[in-house]
Amino acid sequence: MKNKSRGLFDEQFRLDKIGKQNDPLIKLQAHVDFEIFRKPLEAHFELGKDRSQGGRPSFDYLMMFKILILQRYYNLSDDSTEYAILDRLSFMRFLGLTISDTVPDAKTIWNFKNELAKARVVEKLFSLLDKTLTRQGVILNKGRMVDASIVEVPVQRNSRDENQQLNEGIVPQDWKDQENKLRQKDIDARWVTHNGKSYYGYKDHVKADEHTKLITGYKVTPANVHDSEMIGSLIDKRDLGQKVYADSAYRSGKIENELIRKNMISMIHEKGYRNKPLTKAQQKRNKKKSKTRARIEHIFGFMTNSMNRMYIRCRNFVRAEATIGLMNLTYNLFRLTQIKVNLNTR
Numbered sequence: 001m002k003n004k005s006r007g008l009f010d011e012q013f014r015l016d017k018i019g020k021q022n023d024p025l026i027k028l029q030a031h032v033d034f035e036i037f038r039k040p041l042e043a044h045f046e047l048g049k050d051r052s053q054g055g056r057p058s059f060d061y062l063m064m065f066k067i068l069i070l071q072r073y074y075n076l077s078d079d080s081t082e083y084a085i086l087d088r089l090s091f092m093r094f095l096g097l098t099i100s101d102t103v104p105d106a107k108t109i110w111n112f113k114n115e116l117a118k119a120r121v122v123e124k125l126f127s128l129l130d131k132t133l134t135r136q137g138v139i140l141n142k143g144r145m146v147d148a149s150i151v152e153v154p155v156q157r158n159s160r161d162e163n164q165q166l167n168e169g170i171v172p173q174d175w176k177d178q179e180n181k182l183r184q185k186d187i188d189a190r191w192v193t194h195n196g197k198s199y200y201g202y203k204d205h206v207k208a209d210e211h212t213k214l215i216t217g218y219k220v221t222p223a224n225v226h227d228s229e230m231i232g233s234l235i236d237k238r239d240l241g242q243k244v245y246a247d248s249a250y251r252s253g254k255i256e257n258e259l260i261r262k263n264m265i266s267m268i269h270e271k272g273y274r275n276k277p278l279t280k281a282q283q284k285r286n287k288k289k290s291k292t293r294a295r296i297e298h299i300f301g302f303m304t305n306s307m308n309r310m311y312i313r314c315r316n317f318v319r320a321e322a323t324i325g326l327m328n329l330t331y332n333l334f335r336l337t338q339i340k341v342n343l344n345t346r
Helices: 010-019 024-031 034-046 061-074 078-087 089-095 106-118 121-135 160-167 173-177 179-183 227-234 253-261 280-293 296-305 317-344
Strands: 144-152 190-194 197-209 215-222 243-246 265-268
Touching (some): 024 317, 034 121, 061 089, 061 106, 144 227, 144 280, 173 179, 197 227, 227 253, 243 280, 296 317
Parallel strands (some): 144 243
Antiparallel strands (some): 144 197
């Protein structure tokens, strides 16, 4: 085989070819202003930092944040993320890296993500994007959709007695006595049965804009918390006067009264009861509501399919909350890209 010397522009030619393969990261970079996240990231990480101390300089905080977006979109572990950045030119281009640049290792990625989780910075970044899009008129605030979906985590091999104690909020004593064992256990995730199948993990309760399908708020709970329990905490003052769509799992006198108190217009599906099935009029109303309510299922469909399953690798609530928040934020960034692409092609 004849040896070929590497040309100066070989890397760029390869990137151009990747771009022609409909690389989603090119669209994301073109339509999302990631610079809006720089200031809050730097404000957090630079707070109290002694610049007089020596040592290796930190990686760019915005680049590290974009790594987490890559990680959530492709649903990669920390080790797989490090490898993918080293291996994929499209990842390097998205992050502004070249072949000769140093790539953050798995431990650095984990530490950065853990720092965001401990300080609840992800919530601030999510809120920043939401406020920015509202100010720009992208989010119209003319209706809300509410739903929840299970986010699985690695199954814990616990005994029935241990699971029973965890469900009662008790950490098994032998776990407390063995620090290394406790560190490997998730004492916050829970089992839940849905449609006859058991799942272990957490639940992502989301509120979305009716028109754009952008998530405007979320709450994270263990998987065994019922969907309807979180609707009150999802609704805030920005939602006043709007219609709220949800399936019949959210239907109760308590919730209807709460929505009235908050000046919300209930479009929650009505449900039948034993010996009192839905009337034809109720069925007709539910069918009409479904045309809007079903749009929220597209969000979880995107997370399941395009983002490679609603599954995360966490061992406690703090990290799970941050990771699910990143998942919601990542969805919003790609949904925003889709909205802008559609506007430009009209």
